[in-house]
Amino acid sequence: MPMDEKLPVPVTITEIKTESPSVKSFFFDKEFTFTAGQFTMVWVPKIDEIPMALSSKNSITVQKAGDATEAMFNLAAGAQLGIRGPLGNGFTKGEKMLAIAGGVGAAPLLPLAKSDCVMTMLLGARTENELLFIDQLDESTDVLIATDDGSLGVHGFVTDLLEEVNLAAYDRIAVCGPEPMMRAVLGRLDAKDCLGKTEFSLHRYMKCGIGVCGSCCIDPDGLRVCRDGPVFNGELLKKTEFGHYMRDACGNRKNF
Ligand SMILES: Cc1cc2nc3c(=O)[nH]c(=O)nc-3n(C[C@H](O)[C@H](O)[C@H](O)COP(=O)(O)OP(=O)(O)OC[C@H]3O[C@@H](n4cnc5c(N)ncnc54)[C@H](O)[C@@H]3O)c2cc1C
Ligand code: FES
Missing domain, CATH: 3.40.50.80 (Nucleotide-binding domain of ferredoxin-NADP reductase (FNR) module)
Structure with missing residues (x-):
């Protein structure tokens, strides 16, 4: 099993974009190679580790749901998260x-x-x-x-x-x-x-x-x-x- 599946990689949040009243995108300082649809396990320090799809090579887009996502909404640029993955399979790409x-x-x-x-x-x-x-x-x-x-x-x-x-x-x-x-x-x-x-x-x-x-x-x-x-x-x-x-x-x- 690759180490990146077992151990979170620390990332620093570089930008937080409000997408809607209940959704924010968190951009970080590391890029991941992934297929659209793959997810990461995101370690929110002191709270929990939760699954989140990658919305780009260096971002996740999060809807406020409960403890961990609410804690993320209180973070600012400069805060750290742990990222494990990318995990699982992604979408099969077509032409149309x-x-x-x-x-x-x-x-x-x-x-x-x-x-x-x-x-x-x-x-x-x-x-x-x-x-x-x-x-x-x-x-x-x-x-x-x-x-x-x-x-x-x-x-x-x-x-x-x-x-x-x-x-x-x-x-x-x-x-x-x-x-x-x-x-x-x-x-x-x-x-x-x-x-x-x-x-x-x-x-x-x-x-x-x-x-x-x-x-x-x-x-x-x-x-x-x-x-x-x-x-x-x-x-x-x-x-x-x-x-x-x-x-x-x-x-x-x-x-x-
Ligand atoms: C592969 C995958 C990709 C995901 N990608 C995204 C994403 O890109 N953006 C995003 O905002 N969310 C995504 N989610 C859902 C996200 O993981 C949950 O919203 C999150 O774990 C909630 O954590 P919490 O501690 O904030 O809430 P909790 O306190 O754990 O739960 C709050 C409420 O949400 C319910 N809940 C918790 N987890 C889930 C879940 N996985 N599905 C449905 N209901 C749930 C609980 O039953 C409870 O009612 C993804 C889930 C999976 C499995
Ligand atoms: S989350 Fe443990 S088997 Fe899928």
């Missing part, structure tokens, strides 16, 4: 891709969108000021927007935007967002017979991040999100607990 993002799920998709292989990006959020990265996507990517409250784009969910695109035009479809949203997307894409070219990135509770502790296993086969994922093909996920329930820190089942 469709990316579908809900909320902070846009973070692992940003490097793909910036690499010019994404023709169309469907972006969903609760409200306009929670939409991420619109300013960073250039004209080579067609961006379609949906907000739950109708403040920008289509009034509805990102799934509604699927009716506006020709799915046959894309060779790969990459999805990341809240799991109930991803399950709904999986259902729509299954109905249109194109699950084979889809990949979904899961945000699940993790402890070790390297396939040892079992806390991220998914039923029925015990696939480990940290090691066998976090990016999985849609055909594979269809037969699992995906979108129905997950495990909390104690291993108890929690319904979505």
